[in-house]
Amino acid sequence: MFRRVWEKWKNEAVASRRKQQSSHSDQQASNKTPLSESLQENLDIIKQRLGNPQDLIIRPFLIDNSGRACAVACIDGLVDSELVHDKVVKHIQLLMSPAGKAIPAPDEDIMAFMLNEVLSIIEVKTGTTMEEVLDAMLVGDTAFFVDGSHTTILIDSRGWETRGIEEPVSEGLVRGPRDGFNENIRDNTVRIRRRVRDPKLRFDATTVGRRSKTDLIVAYIEDIAHPNIVNEIKRRISTIDIDQVEESGYIEQWIEDNFLSPFPQVQNTERPDKVASALFQGRVAIILDGTPMVLLAPVTLGIMLHSPEDFYERWMVGSLARVLRYLASYLAVFSPALYIALVTFHPGLIPSDLAFSIAATRDGVPFPAAVESLIMVTTMELLQEAGLRLPKPIGQTVGIVGGLVIGEAAVSAGIVSPVMVIVVAITAIASFAIPSYNLAIAFRMIRFGAMLAAAMFGLYGVVLAFILIVIHLTNLTSIGVPYLAPLAPQLVSDWKDYILRAPITFFKKRPDMLQTKDKTRMKAGRSQ
Amino acid sequence: MITLPYADQKIGQKEMVFIVANVVIGVGILTFPRTLAAKTGSIDGWISILISGLVASVIGWLLGKLASRFPANSFFEYASLIVSRPVAQVITFLVGIYFLLFVSFEARALGNIAKQYLFTTTPVEVITLAFLLIVQYAVAGTRIALLRLNMLFFPIVLLISAVVQLYSIQMLELDNVRPLFTTGLGALLQGSKEVNLSFSGYEVVLFYTLLMTRAEDAPKAVVKGLLIPIFLYLTIYIFVIGVFSAEVVKNLTYPTIELAKDVEVPGGFIERVESLFFTIWIMTIFNSCTVFFDLAIFNLGSIFPNVRKFTWLLIISPLVYMISLWPQNLVQFFSLGDQLVYFGIFITYLVPILLLLIAKWRGVRGDE
Numbered sequence: 001m002f003r004r005v006w007e008k009w010k011n012e013a014v015a016s017r018r019k020q021q022s023s024h025s026d027q028q029a030s031n032k033t034p035l036s037e038s039l040q041e042n043l044d045i046i047k048q049r050l051g052n053p054q055d056l057i058i059r060p061f062l063i064d065n066s067g068r069a070c071a072v073a074c075i076d077g078l079v080d081s082e083l084v085h086d087k088v089v090k091h092i093q094l095l096m097s098p099a100g101k102a103i104p105a106p107d108e109d110i111m112a113f114m115l116n117e118v119l120s121i122i123e124v125k126t127g128t129t130m131e132e133v134l135d136a137m138l139v140g141d142t143a144f145f146v147d148g149s150h151t152t153i154l155i156d157s158r159g160w161e162t163r164g165i166e167e168p169v170s171e172g173l174v175r176g177p178r179d180g181f182n183e184n185i186r187d188n189t190v191r192i193r194r195r196v197r198d199p200k201l202r203f204d205a206t207t208v209g210r211r212s213k214t215d216l217i218v219a220y221i222e223d224i225a226h227p228n229i230v231n232e233i234k235r236r237i238s239t240i241d242i243d244q245v246e247e248s249g250y251i252e253q254w255i256e257d258n259f260l261s262p263f264p265q266v267q268n269t270e271r272p273d274k275v276a277s278a279l280f281q282g283r284v285a286i287i288l289d290g291t292p293m294v295l296l297a298p299v300t301l302g303i304m305l306h307s308p309e310d311f312y313e314r315w316m317v318g319s320l321a322r323v324l325r326y327l328a329s330y331l332a333v334f335s336p337a338l339y340i341a342l343v344t345f346h347p348g349l350i351p352s353d354l355a356f357s358i359a360a361t362r363d364g365v366p367f368p369a370a371v372e373s374l375i376m377v378t379t380m381e382l383l384q385e386a387g388l389r390l391p392k393p394i395g396q397t398v399g400i401v402g403g404l405v406i407g408e409a410a411v412s413a414g415i416v417s418p419v420m421v422i423v424v425a426i427t428a429i430a431s432f433a434i435p436s437y438n439l440a441i442a443f444r445m446i447r448f449g450a451m452l453a454a455a456m457f458g459l460y461g462v463v464l465a466f467i468l469i470v471i472h473l474t475n476l477t478s479i480g481v482p483y484l485a486p487l488a489p490q491l492v493s494d495w496k497d498y499i500l501r502a503p504i505t506f507f508k509k510r511p512d513m514l515q516t517k518d519k520t521r522m523k524a525g526r527s528q
Numbered sequence: 529m530i531t532l533p534y535a536d537q538k539i540g541q542k543e544m545v546f547i548v549a550n551v552v553i554g555v556g557i558l559t560f561p562r563t564l565a566a567k568t569g570s571i572d573g574w575i576s577i578l579i580s581g582l583v584a585s586v587i588g589w590l591l592g593k594l595a596s597r598f599p600a601n602s603f604f605e606y607a608s609l610i611v612s613r614p615v616a617q618v619i620t621f622l623v624g625i626y627f628l629l630f631v632s633f634e635a636r637a638l639g640n641i642a643k644q645y646l647f648t649t650t651p652v653e654v655i656t657l658a659f660l661l662i663v664q665y666a667v668a669g670t671r672i673a674l675l676r677l678n679m680l681f682f683p684i685v686l687l688i689s690a691v692v693q694l695y696s697i698q699m700l701e702l703d704n705v706r707p708l709f710t711t712g713l714g715a716l717l718q719g720s721k722e723v724n725l726s727f728s729g730y731e732v733v734l735f736y737t738l739l740m741t742r743a744e745d746a747p748k749a750v751v752k753g754l755l756i757p758i759f760l761y762l763t764i765y766i767f768v769i770g771v772f773s774a775e776v777v778k779n780l781t782y783p784t785i786e787l788a789k790d791v792e793v794p795g796g797f798i799e800r801v802e803s804l805f806f807t808i809w810i811m812t813i814f815n816s817c818t819v820f821f822d823l824a825i826f827n828l829g830s831i832f833p834n835v836r837k838f839t840w841l842l843i844i845s846p847l848v849y850m851i852s853l854w855p856q857n858l859v860q861f862f863s864l865g866d867q868l869v870y871f872g873i874f875i876t877y878l879v880p881i882l883l884l885l886i887a888k889w890r891g892v893r894g895d896e
Contacts, residue, residue: 226532228532229532345646345647346646346800346803348799348800348803349798349799349800349803349804350798350799351798351799352799456658457647457650457655457658458646458647459646459803459804459807460642460646460647460655460658460807460810461658462807463807463808463810463811464658464659464662464810467662467666467810467811467814468662468665470677470680470681471662471665471666471669471673471677474669474673474674474676474677474680475669475670475673480532481532482676484676484680487680488673488676488677488679488680489676489679490542490679513532514532515532
């Protein structure tokens with residue numbers, strides 16, 4: 001029902017937004033200011049529109065010795081000033097036309113002459129309205145005006161300080177490439193191009209955010225990715241209408257299938273190798289300027305539990321690591337719940353000796369097992385959150401102080417039993433073993449629900465909670481791809497890259513669940 | 529919403545096989561050794577299982593034939609084609625009521641067993657309510673997701689039965705099994721009537737064939753689907769009798785769970801396996817329940833197409849809950865179950881077979 005209400009609401013919102021948008025663009029069309037013929041007037045408008053900020057550079061000068069006035073305008077810091085100086089100002093002041101032609105007298109020709117003869121820069125375009133000029137300048141272009149001409153040349157001179165290419169912090173690997181994405185979209189597309197030298201690689205660019213006008217690129221390999229998936233993602237991105245987009249999380253939350261689900265339906269990564277392999281699988285990457293986090297969609301629960309290392313190590317290692325991770329996800333969700341259920345409702349299920357020793361350690365603990373677990377699990381969450389916010393060295397101290405000292409003290413003070421501490425420790429470690437941070441958070445949330453169910457109904461409650469989660473997961477989709485694929489629906493051919501990872505030579509086909517256009521990965525497999 | 533070719537609302541033959549098997553294996557398997565042992569008094573009950581399995585397969589095949597005659601029509605639609613709209617309305621309504629009652633019965637059965645084996649102090653009302661809420665959540669989703677759930681849980685259920693049987697091997701006593709072939713034909717047939725009740729559920733083929741990519745596979749799928757419960761019932765019966773002897777089994781309310789109770793896992797890793805066994809068994813009862821619930825809504829909904837699925841859910845859920853609390857004790861409960869099954873035999877076996885005959889006679893076919 002929620003979904004229906006949500007869809008209805010969303011449709012209305014989209015419809016009204018479309019109306020607004022169309023009226024907005026009409027307004028814009030009518031409001032566009034054409035450039036004036038007077039150089040001074042143009043420069044004045046720029047100053048006035050931008051509020052004459054301190055970082056606005058306007059440099060008027062004369063073309064060679066003809067006495068014609070011209071000017072460049074740009075934003076300091078966004079442009080590569082060396083390039084502007086060497087290739088624009090210097091060339092025009094000295095008019096280093098290799099052909100040695102004279103400066104044309106008529107107004108219209110001077111711009112063509114500049115473009116064709118003088119400016120030795122690859123990316124240039126012409127503009128005729130003030131809005132175009134301002135948009136381009138705010139991106140890092142340099143506008144070149146000549147007195148008496150009502151067109152301008154917009155020179156791509158983007159160049160600003162960026163963070164270098166560093167190892168991804170959130171997704172460390174023992175084996176694998178060390179480079180990660182950074183905040184510059186161009187650097188990020190380069191990292192992908194370097195790995196995917198396929199002419200069919202597509203970077204479809206658009207901007208999102210009405211005011212922030214952030215660059216966004218949808219990347220996919222045209223003859224692999226299913227067109228339905230690509231088109232659906234583009235359609236959803238086209239509905240985005242907010243004033244500013246800070247991080248790819250905005251995009252993720254806007255395009256996800258079900259906003260009520262605790263599970264992430266879009267994957268994020270700062271590893272270029274992960275993106276490249278996703279593209280080859282037939283998935284789509286969404287790259288946003290200003291963040292190293294690249295989105296990958298569609299995603300399934302299985303993919304979220306995979307790590308690129310599974311494929312870099314030999315298949316047995318990869319398979320075992322995966323089995324371990326699936327086990328870890330069960331432990332992360334259900335171990336406190338199982339503790340509550342067993343201790344409170346079914347002590348008979350535990351072997352007698354163990355049951356006695358647990359009972360002995362719980363002797364003197366004033367709370368029921370459910371409250372005890374709640375206290376400890378909440379403390380664990382607190383520690384995790386606190387450790388995250390603090391600088392690295394202090395964060396580790398918090399971990400030690402919190403984990404060891406509080407745990408030990410709580411036990412000796414008789415507030416919790418030692419077995420509880422073990423259970424909480426196992427839970428925490430298990431949730432750290434999950435490769436996707438956002439999936440681990442989902443598990444942490446569900447853990448509390450499972451604990452509640454166990455506190456009410458014991459094992460019965462745990463099973464009901466499990467069934468509930470599985471119902472939710474079978475209904476969930478990510479860009480139309482079932483979240484539990486290839487388990488439900490069963491796609492047996494995809495099972496070789498699921499809980500176990502088959503030897504690399506067995507992967508003759510791309511994943512069936514993504515319905516790729518080009519299905520073949522290798523012609524013959526192992527040839528010996 | 530986009531759809532990829534495999535993610536459509538269709539199921540294949542494999543899915544149908546599993547759904548049939550899963551729906552048939554429900555509560556019945558937990559109790560049938562008692563009634564069968566009471567009627568046959570010996571291990572010979574396995575012949576009864578075979579007989580009733582055969583009967584079920586024949587009926588299932590006929591039902592599959594009927595449904596695959598109309599690959600694109602719902603039950604109500606093809607019943608209307610065969611025997612006028614008003615008659616079809618009555619039949620479909622009764623079918624809907626039957627499934628509704630069946631959900632109540634299974635939910636109550638689950639409540640009873642959970643109370644007996646998991647927690648004695650929690651009232652059965654609360655246990656049943658929690659379970660029904662989960663079932664409703666499943667039914668509120670898409671129909672295809674519900675069928676996929678069946679596929680997901682089925683291997684787990686098969687695994688736990690296999691484990692219980694494997695560990696029971698060491699407890700088998702040959703004396704309990706002997707003497708063979710002592711039961712008369714009359715008793716065997718009586719026994720097979722009892723087992724037949726535990727085979728009910730394969731009538732789902734009448735309604736889900738609509739979703740199959742190749743409807744003509746429906747009859748085959750039912751028979752294949754029934755083979756799994758037949759085999760499981762055979763082994764369970766042999767093990768239960770072999771471990772406890774027929775005399776004891778007659779007096780056990782849930783002989784199959786008692787079998788799990790006697791299992792000892794080597795190493796003492798876990799004790800009281802029966803709780804664990806039943807906990808996992810909840811999944812298969814859950815599966816049957818969701819399918820029956822879905823069919824109750826589907827059939828009632830096809831008579832009143834203007835009412836939305838979610839509204840039906842809201843109307844039916846309290847009804848199901850109240851009916852499930854109706855029986856005051858175990859005796860009433862089991863007699864309700866028996867009456868329910870007779871009602872089911874009439875409305876989901878005899879009537880559809882009649883429909884098939886009429887359809888053949890009148891030469892009615894569905895649109896391709």
